[in-house]
Structures are given as structure tokens and as C-alpha cells.
Amino acid sequence: MATSQDADSDMECSDNEDGYYDYNDYYNDEDSDIERIDPTRVDPEYFDYKCLSEEEVERLLNETVESLSNRLIISPSLAKVLLHSQHWNTNEVIHKYKENPQQTLIGARINPPSPPKSILFTSTYLACSVCITTQNIDKFFHLSCAHIFCRECWTTHFEVQISQGISTAISCMAKDCIVLAPEDFVLKHLHHKTSIREKYQHFIFQDYVKAHPELRFCPGPNCSIIIHSSEIKAKRAVCTQCKTIFCFRCGCDYHAPTDCQVIKKWLTKCADDSETANYISAHTKDCPKCHICIEKNGGCNHMQCYNCKHDFCWMCLGDWKSHGSEYYECSRYRENPNIAHESVHAQAREALKKYLHYYERWENHSKSLKLEEQTLEKLRDRINQKVMSGLGTWIDWQYLFTAANLLAKCRYTLQYTYPFAYYMDAGPRKELFEYQQAQLEAEIENLSWKVERAETTDRGDLENQMDIAEKRRTTLLKDFLDV
Amino acid sequence: MAALPRRIIKETQRLMQEPVPGISAVPDESNARYFHVIVTGPEDSPFEGGLFKLELFLPEDYPMSAPKVRFITKIYHPNIDRLGRICLDILKEKWSPALQIRTVLLSIQALLSAPNPDDPLANDVAELWKENESEAIRNAKEWTRRYAMDN
Numbered sequence: 001m002a003t004s005q006d007a008d009s010d011m012e013c014s015d016n017e018d019g020y021y022d023y024n025d026y027y028n029d030e031d032s033d034i035e036r037i038d039p040t041r042v043d044p045e046y047f048d049y050k051c052l053s054e055e056e057v058e059r060l061l062n063e064t065v066e067s068l069s070n071r072l073i074i075s076p077s078l079a080k081v082l083l084h085s086q087h088w089n090t091n092e093v094i095h096k097y098k099e100n101p102q103q104t105l106i107g108a109r110i111n112p113p114s115p116p117k118s119i120l121f122t123s124t125y126l127a128c129s130v131c132i133t134t135q136n137i138d139k140f141f142h143l144s145c146a147h148i149f150c151r152e153c154w155t156t157h158f159e160v161q162i163s164q165g166i167s168t169a170i171s172c173m174a175k176d177c178i179v180l181a182p183e184d185f186v187l188k189h190l191h192h193k194t195s196i197r198e199k200y201q202h203f204i205f206q207d208y209v210k211a212h213p214e215l216r217f218c219p220g221p222n223c224s225i226i227i228h229s230s231e232i233k234a235k236r237a238v239c240t241q242c243k244t245i246f247c248f249r250c251g252c253d254y255h256a257p258t259d260c261q262v263i264k265k266w267l268t269k270c271a272d273d274s275e276t277a278n279y280i281s282a283h284t285k286d287c288p289k290c291h292i293c294i295e296k297n298g299g300c301n302h303m304q305c306y307n308c309k310h311d312f313c314w315m316c317l318g319d320w321k322s323h324g325s326e327y328y329e330c331s332r333y334r335e336n337p338n339i340a341h342e343s344v345h346a347q348a349r350e351a352l353k354k355y356l357h358y359y360e361r362w363e364n365h366s367k368s369l370k371l372e373e374q375t376l377e378k379l380r381d382r383i384n385q386k387v388m389s390g391l392g393t394w395i396d397w398q399y400l401f402t403a404a405n406l407l408a409k410c411r412y413t414l415q416y417t418y419p420f421a422y423y424m425d426a427g428p429r430k431e432l433f434e435y436q437q438a439q440l441e442a443e444i445e446n447l448s449w450k451v452e453r454a455e456t457t458d459r460g461d462l463e464n465q466m467d468i469a470e471k472r473r474t475t476l477l478k479d480f481l482d483v
Numbered sequence: 484m485a486a487l488p489r490r491i492i493k494e495t496q497r498l499m500q501e502p503v504p505g506i507s508a509v510p511d512e513s514n515a516r517y518f519h520v521i522v523t524g525p526e527d528s529p530f531e532g533g534l535f536k537l538e539l540f541l542p543e544d545y546p547m548s549a550p551k552v553r554f555i556t557k558i559y560h561p562n563i564d565r566l567g568r569i570c571l572d573i574l575k576e577k578w579s580p581a582l583q584i585r586t587v588l589l590s591i592q593a594l595l596s597a598p599n600p601d602d603p604l605a606n607d608v609a610e611l612w613k614e615n616e617s618e619a620i621r622n623a624k625e626w627t628r629r630y631a632m633d634n
Binding site: 129130131132133147149153156157159160161173174175176177 | 488489490493544546547548577579580581582
């Protein structure tokens with residue numbers, strides 16, 4: 001059997017059009033032979049998502065609506081209200097609907113809590129209770145609650161509500177009636193009002209996206225991209241259009257390894273306390289050896305005094321030699337072990353000191369990131385000159401940009417390790433974290449040093465350093481990124 | 484100015500023909516959407532015996548939007564602030580076009596009988612109302628006597 005199958009597949013291969021071999025198929029076949037590895041185990045930041053346009057999201061929502069409307073045999077308009085009320089969870093809607101359809105419709109505010117009294121029309125004319133105008137009965141409309149109002153009043157009601165930004169939450173006009181006006185009912189009454197109709201469709205779409213846990217508007221300014229992922233976690237999303245990088249869960253700047261609540265707490269704290277912190281952490285420091293005033297104008301924290309050539313660390317002002325190969329301790333905050341016995345005043349000072357320790361490092365790496373952006377710009381100019389004067393091609397120098405981008409990525413993570421450490425309880429886990437943080441910091445500074453001196457650094461040496469820094473970053477995230 | 488909607492004309496007529504007990508609402512001579520309102524303080528409330536002046540304005544999109552109502556007479560009440568603004572659900576999110584001027588004014592009168600310090604607008608008044616109700620009621624009576632009686 002096996003041989004005949006092999007022969008068959010051989011036949012298939014040679015049957016391929018004009019002997020042309022499909023390399024895609026070849027590689028796909030190869031792939032399926034290898035055991036599938038969970039990508040999150042290799043890369044803790046792995047995130048499966050798509051950047052969609054508004055049209056694509058509309059299509060996606062419509063497909064969800066259609067499939068539900070087919071399964072429950074209800075109108076698409078009702079399906080939409082049901083889905084929206086259950087945060088677009090189709091299974092939840094089906095489960096609830098199958099269990100108790102009436103209660104589900106009441107819960108979604110499609111039907112009133114108690115069945116309406118049947119309306120008896122005694123004449124073909126009726127006075128609308130809102131505008132007090134008597135009109136023919138065919139000018140009157142109502143929702144499932146049977147509160148009838150004339151067409152014009154419905155139209156004005158919708159116009160007023162929409163002009164206040166209300167869309168999915170527009171309800172019946174009757175007093176204390178909570179029945180919602182579904183999309184088709186609203187649109188029917190706005191058929192002659194193009195601009196308000198468009199406004200309504202815009203608002204209602206925004207409401208749908210905001211209520212959908214798998215969809216997130218790109219927070220970039222004036223960007224219309226919507227990110228879609230079935231993994232609702234604090235992962236890094238990069239908008240393909242405006243390149244904004246953000247946390248998929250909270251929509252703020254990406255903040256691994258810190259989680260959404262902690263980063264919010266930290267940023268609020270920084271906003272409150274930053275005046276003091278800014279005051280204390282000046283932009284210049286004196287050289288620890290010759291005491292000449294030094295302004296930091298690069299991202300690297302490995303400083304070399306312009307005057308006396310002393311190598312030192314910008315953060316702790318210690319000799320750089322002790323940072324390089326030995327145990328790197330600059331990132332660790334040493335708590336005063338006797339703090340419990342100190343006075344309230346001393347405790348407050350200690351608390352401020354602790355905060356400032358983390359804040360200074362957080363702020364310093366943020367500044368370094370900006371300064372390294374400038375370094376990259378200068379690098380670009382220098383490479384341009386080199387290429388123009390025939391020293392290699394753009395491709396030859398590409399690795400420098402890769403290095404600079406990797407440096408930015410590593411330093412970004414490092415910046416966000418400080419709020420994480422600040423809120424961490426003391427103990428062996430924190431010690432492990434700060435050890436890894438110190439390792440990462442040391443390798444990043446080495447990398448930064450080498451990137452700043454890129455042309456004189458050996459390419460192999462630089463690439464080696466890149467690899468080490470990224471490995472340190474991934475190790476730290478693997479151990480501490482918990483999303 | 485656009486013609487007055489039939490709804491406003493009807494409501495005004497009815498307010499004149501069948502006034503609500505304890506409430507008078509008269510449209511301004513120059514603006515039919517602006518009403519001069521007087522509400523009498525309800526019996527068995529700290530506002531009893533007082534006459535409270537209010538202004539009521541029907542906005543352009545009335546009755547789709549709620550009327551704007553404000554106390555002109557100073558009043559010591561947890562849901563009414565020093566500018567006379569009223570915290571009342573039917574004037575905000577619970578507004579329905581099916582409500583009318585008369586129902587709004589009745590609700591305001593009812594609010595005088597039953598202050599709600601848990602949903603306050605004037606914070607200091609609400610605090611006292613919760614902590615020391617008898618003192619708050621004394622203050623309310625005093626304000627009623629001082630600001631709502633001598634006219």
C-alpha cells in the first residue's frame with residue numbers, strides 16, 4: 001500500500017503543469033511535517049491580530065449578524081440588537097435565546113417587560129400625543145411596546161437623539177418606556193435626511209466596535225484602522241497604517257511587562273508627583289572624578305567624561321568597569337531594612353526616595369529613547385554620505401538600522417520594567433526580576449554604546465550584542481509577562 | 484421666529500384653563516416659550532408657606548428635549564444648587580416627549596416634599612441632610628421664611 005501511495009504522489013508531482021514545481025506547496029508540505037510549536041513559547045509577545053478597514057469590520061459584523069439571524073430565524077435588525085446587548089457573543093445569544101426567548105428579548109430591550117395592551121382603533125384619524133396633531137392612522141408607527149406616535153415625531157425624536165451622539169441607546173418616546181429603536185426602524189424614519197442618517201450610521205458603528213471585545217479602534221490620531229484579535233489580552237498591536245504601537249487591551253501605550261491596571265496607577269502617580277521628581281532629577285550631572293558639568297546628549301548611560309576620559313554610569317555615577325562584566329546593580333533599589341522602626345517623617349522620605357529611584361530610571365530611559373532616535377537620524381545621514389561616496393551599498397549598512405530598531409525595542413521594554421518593579425512586593429521573585437532587569441540594562445547599554453560608535457564597531461560584534469540584548473529581553477518577558 | 488408648535492399652544496391653554504393646584508405657570512408676554520412659574524411649598528414640608536419663583540424655558544426642539552427649569556427664589560434643598568439648578572432625572576436622562584410642562588412642575592413640587600440627599604447637587608446641604616436632618620430642616624424652614632415669604 002505504502003509504495004503505491006508514494007508512486008501516486010510522485011505521479012502527481014510530475015503531472016504538475018509543464019513540469020513546473022510549486023515551491024509554495026513544497027514549503028507548506030515541509031511545514032506540516034514539523035511539529036507545530038506554540039509561537040507564544042518562543043516569543044512571549046507573540047500576538048495574532050489583523051488591522052482592518054471600516055469596510056472590512058462592517059462586513060465582519062454583518063456576517064455575524066446574518067449567521068445569527070439565520071440560526072434563530074429572526075430579522076437581521078433584531079439580531080443586531082441582541083448581539084449588541086451580549087457584547088457580540090453569538091454563542092451567548094444563542095444559548096440564552098434557546099433557553100428563554102421571551103426573557104432574552106426583554107433583556108435586550110427589544111420587547112417590553114410586560115406584553116402591551118392591544119391597540120383598538122375606533123376611527124381612521126388619531127391625535128399624536130406628542131405633537132397633538134390629528135392625522136390619518138397610516139401616519140402612525142410603534143415599536144413592540146405599542147406606544148404609537150406619528151411619523152414626524154419619530155423623525156424629530158431620532159434627529160435630536162442622534163445630534164446628542166446617541167445611537168444604539170435610542171428608546172421609545174413614551175414615558176418610562178425602555179424599548180430600544182432598532183436600526184431599521186430608525187433608518188426608515190430618516191430616509192429623506194441624508195446627513196443625519198450618515199451621522200447615525202457612524203455613531204452606531206462606533207458603538208458596535210466599542211462593545212465588541214475583539215475589536216479595538218487604533219488610538220493613533222485620525223486613524224480609521226480597527227484592530228481585530230480573538231485573543232483579548234494586553235498584547236502589543238502595531239497599526240499597519242499609522243504605525244502606532246499600543247496595548248490591545250487598554251488602548252494605551254504598550255507597557256509590558258507591567259499590566260494595564262499597574263501602568264495606569266503608575267502614570268497617574270507620575271502625573272501627580274512629576275513636579276517634585278523633575279525638580280530633583282536635573283538634566284545635568286557632574287563627572288564623579290573631575291567634577292566637570294556634563295549634559296547627557298545621547299541615549300547611552302555609559303558615559304565617558306569629555307574632560308578626564310573617566311568612564312562612569314549616568315544612573316549611579318559608579319565606575320563603569322564594575323558594570324561591564326561583574327554583577328550589575330545599578331537598576332536595583334536597596335530598601336532600608338530598618339524602615340519599620342523609623343519615624344513617620346523618615347518613612348515618607350523613604351517612600352519618596354523609593355519612588356524617585358524608579359521614576360528617575362523610568363524617565364531616563366524615556367529620554368534615552370528620544371535621544372537614540374536622534375542618533376538614528378545622524379546615522380542615516382552618515383550612511384547616506386558613505387553610500388554616495390561609494391563606500392558600500394544601502395544593503396551593506398542595513399544592519400545598523402536593524403540594530404538601532406532593536407535597541408529602541410529593548411530600551412522600551414526596559415523603561416516599562418520600572419513601574420513593574422516599583423509595585424512588586426519584596427521577596428525572591430522581585431530579586432529575580434531585578435537581577436534580570438539589571439542584566440538587560442547592562443546589555444542594552446553595551447548595545448547603545450556600540451550603536452553610537454557603529455562604524456568603528458565590528459559588524460559581528462554588534463550583531464552578537466544585538467542577539468544577547470534581545471535574548472535578555474525575551475527571557476525577562478517569558479518569566480514575568482503575565483497577560 | 485418660527486410659528487409656535489401646536490403642542491405648546493395646547494399645553495399653554497390647558498395650563499391656563501385647568502391650573503395645577505399649588506402651581507401657576509404664565510407665559511412671558513414677549514416670548515411664548517418662556518414661563519414665569521410659582522410653586523407653593525407643599526404642606527408638611529420645611530418649605531410649607533413659601534412661594535417659590537421658577538423660570539421655565541421650552542427649547543427649540545421641545546418636546547423632543549426637556550424644558551429648562553431653574554429656581555429663582557433661594558431654597559435650601561439637597562437637590563437644588565445655589566444657582567437654582569435642579570437635579571431631577573426627568574429633566575435629564577429620563578426625559579420623554581410624552582411628558583409635559585405640568586408633569587415636570589408636579590415632579591418639582593414632589594421633590595420639595597421628598598428631598599433625595601443620596602443624589603445630591605448641592606453637596607454641603609446634602610451632607611447636613613444626611614448627618615443631621617433636624618438641623619437641615621431647620622435651615623430649610625429658615626431660608627423659606629427669609630426668601631420665600633415676604634413677597
